[in-house]
Amino acid sequence: MTSRTIEIYTPRRVSHLGQWDIGGLALKVYGLVADTKAVDAALLAQAQAFVRSDVLQRVAAEGQEDGLGFIIIHPGTLGVSISAHWWIQGSVLCQHIYRKLYSATEPMDTATRPVIACVWELALINAEQVAWRKTMMTSEASPAAYMNARADLDAV
Numbered sequence: 001m002t003s004r005t006i007e008i009y010t011p012r013r014v015s016h017l018g019q020w021d022i023g024g025l026a027l028k029v030y031g032l033v034a035d036t037k038a039v040d041a042a043l044l045a046q047a048q049a050f051v052r053s054d055v056l057q058r059v060a061a062e063g064q065e066d067g068l069g070f071i072i073i074h075p076g077t078l079g080v081s082i083s084a085h086w087w088i089q090g091s092v093l094c095q096h097i098y099r100k101l102y103s104a105t106e107p108m109d110t111a112t113r114p115v116i117a118c119v120w121e122l123a124l125i126n127a128e129q130v131a132w133r134k135t136m137m138t139s140e141a142s143p144a145a146y147m148n149a150r151a152d153l154d155a156v
Contacts, residue, residue, distance in 0.1 A: 007077075010035065012120045014153045017073070022048065023056040025086060026147055028070040030124055037075035047073050047082045050098045055084040058096050064088045066136070068146055070128050072121050078102065083121060085128065091137060093129065127151035 017029040017039065029047075031039035051071065059065050069086030079101035086094050097115060100107040108115075117125060131149035135142055 009119070012074075012076075014124065014151065015039070016150055017044070019147060020048065020051070020071070022051045023059075024067060025051070025056065025059060025065070026068050026143070027051070027084070027086075028128075028147060028150070030070065030072050030151065032072055032074040032120055032124060034075065034077045037077075039073050039075060043073060043075065043080065047071060050082050051084055054098070055086075055096050058094070059086055062088055062094055066090065066143075068136075068143055070124075072117075072124055074118070074121060076118065076120075079104070081118070081121070083117060085125065087132060087136070091132075093125075093132075123153060124151055127153060 013031075013033050015031040015033075017031050020027045020029055033039060066087040066089075069084065071085070072081070072083045074081040074083070079099060082098040084096050088094055095116070097110045097117075098107055099110060099115060128151065131146060131151070135145040135149055
């Protein structure tokens, strides 16, 4: 093992930033911010552009999508992550990530780098899978109920 500074866990603020319908994909939008960081208009526009330019083609290529998902916009301590998640086949969660360190000129290559999520994002992903089970994996499945189910997290 290499010795390095261990990151100390500090809760991150979670905010509900509304819903987007982009290319027939209904998405809940969450902000997850480190201290001194914010989700501003430029970052929202960047996230929407990421969905349009990268995510929609992956959704189409994967197929069997349920037309529902969520976005986590996470300006963190070292960089920004925008993770798009969508449901397929009634119970499978797909993901595509944009990740860029503040010190870098280009985003990381997430095709070859096996990043799933950071510890803070995992709490939101878990809350979304609970919402999916409760609203979409029942005999009374309701996309509207799923879209209205919000992660009851003020911080993670």
